[in-house]
Every structure is written in structure tokens, then in C-alpha cells.
Amino acid sequence: MNDCKLYVITGENYHRGRELLDVMEAAIRGGADIVQLRDKDAAPAELLEKARALRELTRRLGVLFIVNDHPGIALESDADGVHLGQDDLPIEDARRMLGPERIVGISTHSIAQARAAEKAGADYIGVGPVFPTGTKPGRAAVTTAYVAEAAAEIRIPLFAIGGIHPGNADEVLAAGAKRLCAVSAVVGSPDPAAVCRDLRERIERRWGGGLGRGESDGARQAATSIVLNGRPGTTAAATLLGLAEELSLGEKRVVAERNGVVVPRAAWPETEVAEGDRIEFVHFVGGG
Numbered sequence: 001m002n003d004c005k006l007y008v009i010t011g012e013n014y015h016r017g018r019e020l021l022d023v024m025e026a027a028i029r030g031g032a033d034i035v036q037l038r039d040k041d042a043a044p045a046e047l048l049e050k051a052r053a054l055r056e057l058t059r060r061l062g063v064l065f066i067v068n069d070h071p072g073i074a075l076e077s078d079a080d081g082v083h084l085g086q087d088d089l090p091i092e093d094a095r096r097m098l099g100p101e102r103i104v105g106i107s108t109h110s111i112a113q114a115r116a117a118e119k120a121g122a123d124y125i126g127v128g129p130v131f132p133t134g135t136k137p138g139r140a141a142v143t144t145a146y147v148a149e150a151a152a153e154i155r156i157p158l159f160a161i162g163g164i165h166p167g168n169a170d171e172v173l174a175a176g177a178k179r180l181c182a183v184s185a186v187v188g189s190p191d192p193a194a195v196c197r198d199l200r201e202r203i204e205r206r207w208g209g210g211l212g213r214g215e216s217d218g219a220r221q222a223a224t225s226i227v228l229n230g231r232p233g234t235t236a237a238a239t240l241l242g243l244a245e246e247l248s249l250g251e252k253r254v255v256a257e258r259n260g261v262v263v264p265r266a267a268w269p270e271t272e273v274a275e276g277d278r279i280e281f282v283h284f285v286g287g288g
């Protein structure tokens with residue numbers, strides 16, 4: 001779960017005339033590493049049939065498979081887990097049904113919901129809708145402000161979701177999301193694999209290729225949330241020197257302050273950049 005970066009959810013209304021399994025196989029071959037069956041119209045028997053077919057595909061291709069809304073169908077199809085909404089079964093009940101090994105994820109739309117999900121033992125959260133989306137019509141966008149808030153505080157994996165496509169993904173990643181989730185942009189594209197490749201490259205460009213491998217989402221990963229010159233952001237740098245280099249300030253005449261304390265340049269290499277640090281780089285104004 002920690003390794004997953006790109007979550008693609010089914011949306012058959014977006015690809016009429018193309019088979020569900022073909023579209024999802026293309027998405028996986030393009031880089032989706034977790035797939036969810038979401039179908040609000042299918043009767044239980046049809047849903048189970050689709051779940052079993054997607055289970056077989058995802059197992060063959062080595063990616064995770066989640067069922068939306070229905071823990072019973074997740075169990076019957078031997079899915080890796082279930083995704084719940086705020087109005088669905090409580091996390092604790094789904095956990096009781098699915099056991100400790102399967103994944104239980106939940107949608108969140110506020111930091112209070114995210115905190116509650118983490119406390120209740122969710123394995124991951126959805127954070128959205130980041131942008132207005134026709135897949136969830138009428139739902140107010142939470143904006144990247146909530147992405148930044150959740151990314152700075154929540155330690156379980158979070159997937160930004162809602163209206164995300166290659167044209168706005170960088171904005172979401174810059175807010176601190178390390179994982180993205182999409183429906184229409186991927187399955188509604190004539191080339192789902194290309195969209196997945198694009199999204200995945202953006203994630204890896206921002207956060208590196210090894211996101212989460214063997215690590216938790218805890219204290220340190222590919223990036224650290226900091227406040228830089230008064231603005232929230234993230235850095236992959238481990239030290240003040242690394243951060244200065246990341247900002248192309250290595251050779252410039254600047255003074256650094258970490259959490260209100262001036263740090264001499266000689267100490268930059270061993271001054272760690274920690275989660276939540278407030279860092280200021282102040283330029284010398286040209287002498288004369």
C-alpha cells in the first residue's frame with residue numbers, strides 16, 4: 001500500500017464501447033498500481049462478476065484491487081480491500097469484517113475527518129474533491145488548501161482525488177500530495193496508458209521514484225513539509241545546505257534562519273531540515 005502512487009477508479013460511463021477490462025489493463029500498463037471497482041448501477045451479482053474479473057486481472061498484473069462501498073463483495077472477490085465514504089459502514093465495522101490484513105480506505109473532505117480516519121485505523125484516505133468534477137456533481141471542491149493541510153499532518157497514505165488530470169496534477173503535487181487518484185481523466189481518455197504514464201512521471205519528478213518503498217508515511221519520506229519564507233511548501237532536502245542548493249542559493253549571499261534562529265553558513269551542512277520547520281532565506285541587499 002505504501003508503495004502505491006497512482007490510483008485509478010473504474011467509470012464505465014466514460015468509455016462506452018470499450019471493455020472495462022481493456023481500459024483498466026491499459027491504465028495498469030501505463031502505471032496505475034491500485035485499482036478500484038466503483039459501479040453505482042450494477043446489481044449485486046453483476047458487481048461480483050466484475051469484481052472477480054478485475055481481481056483476476058490485477059493479480060495477473062501485480063497491482064492492488066479495492067472494491068468501493070461493499071465490504072461483502074470485497075471479501076467474496078478476494079479483493080485487497082474496500083473503500084468507504086463518510087456515510088458508508090464505519091471503519092471499525094469494515095475492519096471487523098475484512099480482518100487486519102485487508103485494506104480499509106475512506107474518503108475525507110476535511111482535516112477533522114482525516115484525523116478521525118487515521119485514529120480509527122484506516123489504511124489510507126482519499127482527499128477531495130480537489131477540483132469540481134462531473135464524476136461527483138454538486139460536491140464542493142476542497143481545493144489544494146485541504147491537500148496541503150492533510151499532507152502536513154496525516155501520516156497514513158493519502159490520495160488526492162477529484163478533477164485531477166495531467167494539466168493540474170503538478171499543482172496538487174506541489175501542495176504536498178504524493179499520490180494521485182483519477183477516474184475520468186484516465187478511463188475517459190482514448191489512451192488511458194498514456195495518461196497514467198504522464199501522471200506517474202509527474203509524481204516521480206516531484207517526489208522521486210522510490211516513494212514510500214520500505215518506509216511509512218511518518219516523519220521522513222521523499223519530502224518534508226516546511227514553511228519557506230512564510231509560504232507552506234515541501235522539500236526533498238535533508239539539510240539546510242541541501243535546501244539552499246535545491247533553491248539554487250548555494251553560492252548566493254544569503255542569511256538563513258531556522259525557526260527564528262540564524263544559522264551560520266558553516267553549519268548548513270549539518271543543520272537538519274525537519275517537518276514543520278519555518279525557514280527564511282534573506283538576501284543581502286547589494287552593498288555600495
Ligand SMILES: Cc1ncc(COP(=O)(O)OP(=O)(O)O)c(N)n1
Pocket residue numbers: 007009036038068069083084085086088105106107108125126127159161181
Ligand atoms: C480513493 C477514493 N476516494 C474517494 C472516493 C469516494 O468515496 P465516497 O465518498 O463513498 O463516494 P462514492 O465513490 O461511493 O460515490 C472513492 N470512491 N475512492
Ligand SMILES: Cc1nc(C(=O)O)sc1CCOP(=O)(O)O
Pocket residue numbers: 107108126127128129130132133134135136161162163164181182183184185
Ligand atoms: C469518486 C470521487 N470521490 C471524490 C471525493 O472527493 O471523495 S471525488 C470523486 C470523483 C473522481 O473522479 P474524477 O477523477 O473523474 O474527477
Ligand SMILES: [Mg+2]
Pocket residue numbers: 068069083084085088
Ligand atoms: Mg462510497
